[in-house]
Amino acid sequence: MVSRVVLLGVLFGVLIPVDMVPVKNSTDVHEGKLRLKRKYSGELFEEDELMDRDEMTAMDQILEVNSRLRAPRGLSFREGDIAYSYVRSAINCPGNACLWPKSIDGFVYVPYLLSPVYDDMDRITIETGMQEISSGTCIKFIPRTHEASFLDIQPRYGCWSFLGQTGGSQTLSLQTPGCMWSGIAAHEFMHALGFVHEQSRSDRDHYVTIVWKNILPEQIHNFRKQATNNLNSPYDYSSVMHYGRYAFSEDGGPTIIPKPDPYIPIGQRDGPSPLDLHKINVLYSCGVN
Numbered sequence: 295m296v297s298r299v300v301l302l303g304v305l306f307g308v309l310i311p312v313d314m315v316p317v318k319n320s321t322d323v324h325e326g327k328l329r330l331k332r333k334y335s336g337e338l339f340e341e342d343e344l345m346d347r348d349e350m351t352a353m354d355q356i357l358e359v360n361s362r363l364r365a366p367r368g369l370s371f372r373e374g375d376i377a378y379s380y381v382r383s384a385i386n387c388p389g390n391a392c393l394w395p396k397s398i399d400g401f402v403y404v405p406y407l408l409s410p411v412y413d414d415m416d417r418i419t420i421e422t423g424m425q426e427i428s429s430g431t432c433i434k435f436i437p438r439t440h441e442a443s444f445l446d447i448q449p450r451y452g453c454w455s456f457l458g459q460t461g462g463s464q465t466l467s468l469q470t471p472g473c474m475w476s477g478i479a480a481h482e483f484m485h486a487l488g489f490v491h492e493q494s495r496s497d498r499d500h501y502v503t504i505v506w507k508n509i510l511p512e513q514i515h516n517f518r519k520q521a522t523n524n525l526n527s528p529y530d531y532s533s534v535m536h537y538g539r540y541a542f543s544e545d546g547g548p549t550i551i552p553k554p555d556p557y558i559p560i561g562q563r564d565g566p567s568p569l570d571l572h573k574i575n576v577l578y579s580c581g582v583n
Protein backbone atom coordinates (compact mmCIF):
# COMPACT_ATOMS: atom_id res chain seq x y z
CA MET A 295 0.00 0.00 0.00
CA VAL A 296 1.32 3.35 -0.97
CA SER A 297 1.91 5.57 1.98
CA ARG A 298 0.23 8.89 1.62
CA VAL A 299 1.65 10.29 4.77
CA VAL A 300 3.33 13.54 4.04
CA LEU A 301 5.60 15.53 6.22
CA LEU A 302 5.47 19.26 5.79
CA GLY A 303 8.32 20.05 8.07
CA VAL A 304 7.24 23.23 9.69
CA LEU A 305 3.54 23.47 10.02
CA PHE A 306 1.52 20.52 8.89
CA GLY A 307 2.96 17.20 9.52
CA VAL A 308 0.61 14.51 8.35
CA LEU A 309 -1.67 15.00 5.41
CA ILE A 310 -4.05 12.27 4.47
CA PRO A 311 -5.84 12.54 1.12
CA VAL A 312 -9.56 12.17 1.31
CA ASP A 313 -12.46 11.60 -1.02
CA MET A 314 -13.98 14.28 -3.13
CA VAL A 315 -16.52 16.66 -1.72
CA PRO A 316 -20.00 15.34 -2.40
CA VAL A 317 -22.67 17.31 -4.11
CA LYS A 318 -25.19 19.36 -2.17
CA ASN A 319 -27.77 21.89 -3.23
CA SER A 320 -27.52 24.71 -5.70
CA THR A 321 -26.01 27.98 -4.54
CA ASP A 322 -26.76 30.14 -7.55
CA VAL A 323 -29.27 32.31 -5.76
CA HIS A 324 -26.96 32.96 -2.87
CA GLU A 325 -24.10 33.74 -5.15
CA GLY A 326 -26.18 36.38 -6.85
CA LYS A 327 -27.03 37.91 -3.53
CA LEU A 328 -23.44 37.90 -2.43
CA ARG A 329 -22.49 39.73 -5.54
CA LEU A 330 -25.13 42.35 -4.89
CA LYS A 331 -24.13 42.68 -1.31
CA ARG A 332 -20.54 43.24 -2.19
CA LYS A 333 -21.42 46.00 -4.58
CA TYR A 334 -24.18 47.68 -2.68
CA SER A 335 -23.27 47.08 0.95
CA GLY A 336 -26.38 45.05 1.61
CA GLU A 337 -28.83 47.86 1.09
CA LEU A 338 -30.99 45.70 -1.11
CA PHE A 339 -31.65 43.00 1.47
CA GLU A 340 -34.19 42.14 4.06
CA GLU A 341 -32.74 42.70 7.48
CA ASP A 342 -32.86 39.06 8.62
CA GLU A 343 -31.20 37.87 5.46
CA LEU A 344 -28.47 40.42 5.97
CA MET A 345 -27.85 39.37 9.55
CA ASP A 346 -27.78 35.73 8.61
CA ARG A 347 -25.17 36.26 5.96
CA ASP A 348 -23.14 38.65 8.05
CA GLU A 349 -22.57 35.85 10.53
CA MET A 350 -20.97 33.64 7.91
CA THR A 351 -17.29 32.91 8.21
CA ALA A 352 -15.01 32.79 5.19
CA MET A 353 -15.13 29.03 5.43
CA ASP A 354 -18.94 28.93 5.63
CA GLN A 355 -19.08 30.87 2.42
CA ILE A 356 -16.39 28.79 0.76
CA LEU A 357 -18.22 25.58 1.63
CA GLU A 358 -21.43 27.00 0.29
CA VAL A 359 -19.84 27.92 -3.01
CA ASN A 360 -17.94 24.63 -3.17
CA SER A 361 -20.96 22.51 -2.35
CA ARG A 362 -21.27 21.42 -5.98
CA LEU A 363 -17.56 21.30 -6.57
CA ARG A 364 -16.31 18.46 -8.68
CA ALA A 365 -12.58 18.01 -8.65
CA PRO A 366 -10.91 18.59 -12.01
CA ARG A 367 -9.27 15.52 -13.51
CA GLY A 368 -6.30 14.38 -11.45
CA LEU A 369 -7.19 16.51 -8.42
CA SER A 370 -9.11 16.02 -5.23
CA PHE A 371 -9.94 18.18 -2.24
CA ARG A 372 -9.68 17.80 1.46
CA GLU A 373 -11.21 19.93 4.19
CA GLY A 374 -13.46 21.39 1.52
CA ASP A 375 -11.02 23.65 -0.31
CA ILE A 376 -7.45 22.33 -0.21
CA ALA A 377 -6.52 20.80 -3.55
CA TYR A 378 -4.05 18.00 -4.01
CA SER A 379 -2.94 15.97 -6.94
CA TYR A 380 -3.86 12.32 -7.35
CA VAL A 381 -1.05 11.96 -9.82
CA ARG A 382 1.56 12.82 -7.24
CA SER A 383 -0.55 11.05 -4.61
CA ALA A 384 0.95 13.28 -1.98
CA ILE A 385 2.27 16.76 -1.45
CA ASN A 386 5.95 16.19 -1.27
CA CYS A 387 7.39 18.76 1.05
CA PRO A 388 10.47 17.66 2.92
CA GLY A 389 11.71 20.34 5.25
CA ASN A 390 10.49 23.72 4.18
CA ALA A 391 10.34 22.93 0.49
CA CYS A 392 6.69 23.92 0.13
CA LEU A 393 7.35 27.41 1.43
CA TRP A 394 7.84 30.24 -1.00
CA PRO A 395 11.49 31.25 -1.04
CA LYS A 396 12.72 34.28 0.78
CA SER A 397 14.56 36.91 -1.18
CA ILE A 398 17.85 38.36 -0.06
CA ASP A 399 16.05 41.61 0.73
CA GLY A 400 14.00 39.84 3.39
CA PHE A 401 10.75 39.72 1.45
CA VAL A 402 8.97 36.61 0.23
CA TYR A 403 7.76 37.31 -3.29
CA VAL A 404 4.74 35.37 -4.48
CA PRO A 405 4.26 35.94 -8.22
CA TYR A 406 0.74 35.69 -9.57
CA LEU A 407 -1.24 35.82 -12.77
CA LEU A 408 -4.77 37.16 -12.59
CA SER A 409 -7.21 35.86 -15.18
CA PRO A 410 -8.37 38.50 -17.69
CA VAL A 411 -11.89 37.22 -17.09
CA TYR A 412 -12.09 39.11 -13.80
CA ASP A 413 -13.68 42.54 -13.91
CA ASP A 414 -12.33 45.61 -12.12
CA MET A 415 -14.32 44.93 -8.96
CA ASP A 416 -13.04 41.36 -8.84
CA ARG A 417 -9.47 42.57 -9.20
CA ILE A 418 -9.87 45.06 -6.40
CA THR A 419 -11.34 42.37 -4.15
CA ILE A 420 -8.55 39.89 -4.86
CA GLU A 421 -5.82 42.49 -4.53
CA THR A 422 -7.35 43.66 -1.26
CA GLY A 423 -6.99 40.08 0.02
CA MET A 424 -3.32 40.19 -0.98
CA GLN A 425 -2.87 43.56 0.66
CA GLU A 426 -4.37 42.34 3.92
CA ILE A 427 -1.61 39.75 4.10
CA SER A 428 1.28 41.77 2.73
CA SER A 429 0.62 44.85 4.88
CA GLY A 430 1.35 42.90 8.06
CA THR A 431 4.03 40.46 6.91
CA CYS A 432 7.06 40.10 4.65
CA ILE A 433 4.94 38.45 1.95
CA LYS A 434 4.71 40.46 -1.28
CA PHE A 435 2.38 39.41 -4.07
CA ILE A 436 3.80 40.55 -7.39
CA PRO A 437 2.47 40.24 -10.94
CA ARG A 438 4.38 37.42 -12.60
CA THR A 439 6.89 38.30 -15.27
CA HIS A 440 9.27 35.39 -15.79
CA GLU A 441 9.17 33.44 -12.51
CA ALA A 442 8.90 29.68 -12.84
CA SER A 443 6.66 29.21 -9.79
CA PHE A 444 3.55 31.32 -9.48
CA LEU A 445 -0.13 31.42 -8.55
CA ASP A 446 -2.44 31.23 -11.54
CA ILE A 447 -5.57 32.87 -10.13
CA GLN A 448 -8.62 31.88 -12.12
CA PRO A 449 -12.39 31.94 -11.74
CA ARG A 450 -12.72 28.17 -11.92
CA TYR A 451 -15.58 26.50 -10.12
CA GLY A 452 -15.30 27.08 -6.38
CA CYS A 453 -12.82 28.68 -3.98
CA TRP A 454 -9.75 26.51 -3.48
CA SER A 455 -5.97 26.38 -3.41
CA PHE A 456 -3.11 23.96 -3.17
CA LEU A 457 -1.20 23.86 0.09
CA GLY A 458 2.07 25.76 -0.05
CA GLN A 459 4.14 26.24 -3.16
CA THR A 460 3.84 23.27 -5.48
CA GLY A 461 6.39 24.46 -8.03
CA GLY A 462 5.56 25.74 -11.50
CA SER A 463 2.16 27.14 -12.28
CA GLN A 464 -0.37 26.40 -9.55
CA THR A 465 -4.02 27.18 -9.92
CA LEU A 466 -5.81 29.10 -7.18
CA SER A 467 -9.51 29.27 -7.92
CA LEU A 468 -11.62 32.23 -6.88
CA GLN A 469 -14.95 31.85 -8.58
CA THR A 470 -16.80 35.02 -9.40
CA PRO A 471 -19.05 36.10 -7.87
CA GLY A 472 -19.18 33.39 -5.16
CA CYS A 473 -15.64 33.79 -3.83
CA MET A 474 -15.38 37.52 -4.29
CA TRP A 475 -14.71 38.62 -0.74
CA SER A 476 -11.28 39.83 0.25
CA GLY A 477 -11.38 37.59 3.34
CA ILE A 478 -12.05 34.55 1.18
CA ALA A 479 -9.19 35.51 -1.12
CA ALA A 480 -6.93 35.93 1.93
CA HIS A 481 -8.06 32.52 3.21
CA GLU A 482 -7.04 30.82 -0.02
CA PHE A 483 -3.78 32.76 -0.14
CA MET A 484 -2.99 31.48 3.34
CA HIS A 485 -3.44 27.92 2.07
CA ALA A 486 -1.06 28.78 -0.76
CA LEU A 487 1.40 30.05 1.83
CA GLY A 488 1.18 26.70 3.61
CA PHE A 489 -1.50 26.98 6.30
CA VAL A 490 -4.19 24.43 7.06
CA HIS A 491 -7.45 25.24 8.79
CA GLU A 492 -7.17 26.42 12.38
CA GLN A 493 -9.31 23.67 13.90
CA SER A 494 -7.08 21.05 12.23
CA ARG A 495 -4.26 21.99 14.61
CA SER A 496 -2.77 19.15 16.60
CA ASP A 497 -3.76 20.85 19.86
CA ARG A 498 -7.32 21.74 18.89
CA ASP A 499 -8.98 19.38 21.36
CA HIS A 500 -7.89 21.68 24.17
CA TYR A 501 -9.87 24.52 22.63
CA VAL A 502 -12.85 23.11 20.78
CA THR A 503 -15.14 20.11 21.03
CA ILE A 504 -15.86 18.40 17.73
CA VAL A 505 -19.46 17.21 17.86
CA TRP A 506 -19.01 14.09 15.78
CA LYS A 507 -22.64 13.03 15.91
CA ASN A 508 -23.70 16.25 14.17
CA ILE A 509 -21.32 15.85 11.23
CA LEU A 510 -22.49 14.44 7.93
CA PRO A 511 -21.01 10.93 8.01
CA GLU A 512 -19.32 11.28 4.63
CA GLN A 513 -17.70 14.54 5.78
CA ILE A 514 -16.09 13.31 8.98
CA HIS A 515 -12.72 13.18 7.26
CA ASN A 516 -12.78 16.95 7.10
CA PHE A 517 -12.31 17.09 10.87
CA ARG A 518 -9.11 15.11 11.09
CA LYS A 519 -6.37 16.69 13.11
CA GLN A 520 -3.09 17.32 11.38
CA ALA A 521 0.27 16.87 13.05
CA THR A 522 1.00 20.56 12.92
CA ASN A 523 3.77 22.57 14.44
CA ASN A 524 1.73 25.35 15.94
CA LEU A 525 4.52 27.89 15.78
CA ASN A 526 4.24 28.58 19.50
CA SER A 527 1.15 30.59 18.73
CA PRO A 528 -2.09 30.54 20.72
CA TYR A 529 -5.15 28.83 19.34
CA ASP A 530 -7.02 31.48 17.37
CA TYR A 531 -10.82 31.31 17.42
CA SER A 532 -10.92 34.40 15.22
CA SER A 533 -8.62 33.04 12.52
CA VAL A 534 -9.84 33.54 8.98
CA MET A 535 -8.77 29.89 8.61
CA HIS A 536 -11.26 28.59 11.19
CA TYR A 537 -14.29 26.56 10.16
CA GLY A 538 -17.63 27.99 11.19
CA ARG A 539 -19.61 26.55 14.06
CA TYR A 540 -21.90 24.57 11.76
CA ALA A 541 -19.40 23.36 9.15
CA PHE A 542 -20.49 20.09 7.52
CA SER A 543 -23.49 19.83 9.84
CA GLU A 544 -25.92 17.03 9.13
CA ASP A 545 -29.03 18.49 10.72
CA GLY A 546 -28.17 22.08 11.49
CA GLY A 547 -26.64 21.37 14.88
CA PRO A 548 -23.20 22.73 15.74
CA THR A 549 -20.20 20.63 14.75
CA ILE A 550 -17.62 22.74 16.57
CA ILE A 551 -18.13 24.15 20.06
CA PRO A 552 -15.44 26.29 21.69
CA LYS A 553 -14.41 25.43 25.20
CA PRO A 554 -14.59 26.23 27.96
CA ASP A 555 -16.82 29.11 26.79
CA PRO A 556 -19.15 27.76 24.10
CA TYR A 557 -20.21 31.27 23.12
CA ILE A 558 -16.86 32.52 21.91
CA PRO A 559 -17.34 33.51 18.26
CA ILE A 560 -15.35 31.29 15.91
CA GLY A 561 -14.18 32.16 12.43
CA GLN A 562 -14.88 35.31 10.46
CA ARG A 563 -14.53 36.53 6.92
CA ASP A 564 -13.15 40.02 7.37
CA GLY A 565 -9.57 39.01 6.67
CA PRO A 566 -6.49 37.66 8.41
CA SER A 567 -6.60 38.08 12.18
CA PRO A 568 -3.65 39.59 14.04
CA LEU A 569 -2.64 36.05 15.01
CA ASP A 570 -2.94 34.87 11.40
CA LEU A 571 -0.47 37.56 10.42
CA HIS A 572 1.74 36.67 13.36
CA LYS A 573 1.84 33.04 12.23
CA ILE A 574 2.81 34.03 8.70
CA ASN A 575 5.61 36.13 10.16
CA VAL A 576 6.83 33.20 12.25
CA LEU A 577 6.56 30.61 9.48
CA TYR A 578 8.48 32.77 7.04
CA SER A 579 10.84 34.25 9.64
CA CYS A 580 9.83 37.74 8.61
CA GLY A 581 12.24 40.29 9.98
CA VAL A 582 14.93 37.64 10.45
CA ASN A 583 17.54 37.50 7.74
Ligand SMILES: [Zn+2]
Binds near residue numbers: 353356375376481491
Ligand atom coordinates in the same frame (compact mmCIF):
# COMPACT_ATOMS: atom_id res chain seq x y z
ZN1 LIG B 1 -9.73 26.58 3.43
